[in-house]
Amino acid sequence: MTSTSSRPGSPASPLRGRAARVRPGSPPDGGAGGPTPGPRRRIAGDGAWPWLFIAPLVAGISVFYFWPVLQTAFYSLTDWGVFGGWTFAGFANYVTLFADPALYLSLGNTLLYTAIVLLGIPIAVYLASLLNLPGLRFAGLYRVLFFLPYVAMPTAVAMVWRVIFNGDFGLLNHALAIVGIDGPYWISTPGAATVAVAIVGLWSSLGFSMIVLAAGLKNIPPEMYEAAELDGATRWRQFRSITVPLLTPSIFFVTIITVISSFQLFDLLYAILGSSNPVLPKSMSLVYFFYREGFVNNDKGYAAAIAMVIFLIIGIVTAIQFRLQKRWVQGD
Amino acid sequence: MTDRTTFVRTKTVDAVPAPVLGSGAPATTARTARSRRGRRGGSHVVAHLVLGFGGLLMAFPFVWQIIMSLSTNTEVQSVTPVFWPAELQWQNYVRVFDRLPFLSQLQTSVTITVIRTVAQILLCTLAGYAFARMRFRGRGLLLALVLSILMVPSQVYLLSQYQLVQGFGLLDSLGGLVLPGLFSAFGTFLMRTAFLAMPAELEEAARLDGANPFQIFWKVMLPLAVPSISVLAITTVLWSWNELLWPLVVTTFSEKMPLSAGLATLIGDRTTDYPVVMAASLLAMAPVLIMFIVLQRRVIDGLASSGLK
Incomplete structure (x- = not known):
């Protein structure tokens, strides 16, 4: 066990000796290598090994994730000059931000997008209940077809959707024309652009929701349906009185995941509308707003404040999830 | 040592259970379940209609993308939709690498x-x-x-x-x-x-x-x-x-x-x-x-x- 201490250049080496020595209850000098009685002590005697195991990951996470989070929190309180360099600005960025119509515009667009994507969940519940019918043939094929958009590259599928939504030669407006509707120029009209992006968002997340819900359905004991059938309950009644209530935790989970990922909207918006689209400033999402301030306008302090607001919103949603999830687990 | 290896082997097999979510039951169980609930089988027609239509809808953008990738630019931008190109333009795929x-x-x-x-x-x-x-x-x-x-x-x-x-x-x-x-x-x-x-x-x-x-x-x-x-x-x-x-x-x-x-x-x-x-x-x-x-x-x-x- 002590042989490792001769290995040079390990990033954990300063900590290693200490970790081996400060084990509770071990003699101050003879820790490593000594005979250790009982399995418990053996586990405690891992010595330097754990540090070797975790060092690369913990170092990377600290440098590239943990430190940046602290730094962003600090940046949100600073003002950045055009040529780099910063001054402490207190809450000035937040004051400006909360008075900035762009924040409410991007928040509104994000909420509209989220609301439309959430419409997919009732559809997914219905589809999942069909997919779970006992002995359904081609179930594997259906799963693949519905899941396909979820794994496809957003920027690549955006290309085809751009054409489908095209106001002059797009298929969608052709289809709408057949039923007598004069479709808008989806991609260059504010509002319609958000709806268009949300339709793609719904399309790409539907399969994921369906699969998670189908897994939830599997956990409902089939006896409940058999009993209900003996009582003469109709399919619809069974769906309402057994499926929906017992599936509520899964539905809730999928809703939270959908809300969180919808608030991260960037790829589809950027790729469907295109970075030079004049409608983008009116149709931007929160994350696009962040991207624009941080990387196009190079206003790091302001962008950091936007990032912290997104963090706060997601934090609230996550907290709600934890609360309710705990209640359901205890309620069982 | 041999003993241990075999032990580990069996454990490995045990540790790879059916799919995590168990969705998509194996064919045999599915079949017994169906015969047990035979009279429910009829309503699968609706399920196939809904899932089949939905599945086609989900896959349609990919299919449309394939068709467009084999069309000419004029066909793609034609005001009356061209659902199948007059001639398959395979060279579009070559042009990807040129352009x-x-x-x-x-x-x-x-x-x-x-x-x-x-x-x-x-x-x-x-x-x-x-x-x-x-x-x-x-x-x-x-x-x-x-x-x-x-x-x-x-x-x-x-x-x-x-x-x-x-x-x-x-x-x-x-x-x-x-x-x-x-x-x-x-x-x-x-x-x-x-x-x-x-x-x-x-x-x-x-x-x-x-x-x-x-x-x-x-x-x-x-x-x-x-x-x-x-x-x-x-x-x-x-x-x-x-x-x-x-x-x-x-x-x-x-x-x-x-x-x-x-x-x-x-x-x-x-x-x-x-x-x-x-x-x-x-x-x-x-x-x-x-x-x-x-x-x-x-x-x-x-x-x-x-x-x-």
Whole structure:
């Protein structure tokens, strides 16, 4: 066990000796290598090994994730000059931000997008209940077809959707024309652009929701349906009185995941509308707003404040999830 | 030693149970279930109609993309829709390589995806194992540090990651593209969960045999973690291949971009060559879609279960 201490250049080496020595209850000098009685002590005697195991990951996470989070929190309180360099600005960025119509515009667009994507969940519940019918043939094929958009590259599928939504030669407006509707120029009209992006968002997340819900359905004991059938309950009644209530935790989970990922909207918006689209400033999402301030306008302090607001919103949603999830687990 | 190996083997088999979510029951059970509920069979017609129509709707954009990739630009932009090109324009796929820096972008995508996946598997299994099965001072604190990242949306660390990479002089380079993605809090969480669930007897036995902790990890525990490692590999490949924001931020020249960012810069031209763009998009998606179709159940169950945890 002590042989490792001769290995040079390990990033954990300063900590290693200490970790081996400060084990509770071990003699101050003879820790490593000594005979250790009982399995418990053996586990405690891992010595330097754990540090070797975790060092690369913990170092990377600290440098590239943990430190940046602290730094962003600090940046949100600073003002950045055009040529780099910063001054402490207190809450000035937040004051400006909360008075900035762009924040409410991007928040509104994000909420509209989220609301439309959430419409997919009732559809997914219905589809999942069909997919779970006992002995359904081609179930594997259906799963693949519905899941396909979820794994496809957003920027690549955006290309085809751009054409489908095209106001002059797009298929969608052709289809709408057949039923007598004069479709808008989806991609260059504010509002319609958000709806268009949300339709793609719904399309790409539907399969994921369906699969998670189908897994939830599997956990409902089939006896409940058999009993209900003996009582003469109709399919619809069974769906309402057994499926929906017992599936509520899964539905809730999928809703939270959908809300969180919808608030991260960037790829589809950027790729469907295109970075030079004049409608983008009116149709931007929160994350696009962040991207624009941080990387196009190079206003790091302001962008950091936007990032912290997104963090706060997601934090609230996550907290709600934890609360309710705990209640359901205890309620069982 | 022979005894132990066989023991480990059987354990390995045990540790690879049916798909995590058990969805898609094996054919035999499905058949018995059907005969038991024979009279329900009739209503499957509705299910097939709904799922079949829905499935076609889901797949339609891909089909339409294929058709457009084989049409002429005039056909794509025709005001009366052309549902099938007069002549299949296969040369559009050749033009992808002439018109765009497609090969270098493909190379970048492949390289960064391979490096990130290998690095994440290595680093996350090591750390996940230590956090799950080893005792050391500060374990709880360090674990909390890693897991706290799971709750943070990526925008919060993006600005500083960019500055770090810029500081290292790695903008517009493979190093810069790859670097933050070598480390994953989610992967560590996933692997820790996997190792927590494993029986302690195997470790004890190997330890009594004189194996050191690394040997125990490498030879005994890692093989048992293969199902979770494949979930990690699948999520990393998908994320790395499809990701847009980070490459967009750290690269400015299209030859240095991976495919995801490269495609995003194609749009906006007034004179878009749609068929070539469609062909390029299809080629860019193809590797991941093929992986998905080959491994379908693994991918679906892996992604759904990783979301569930």
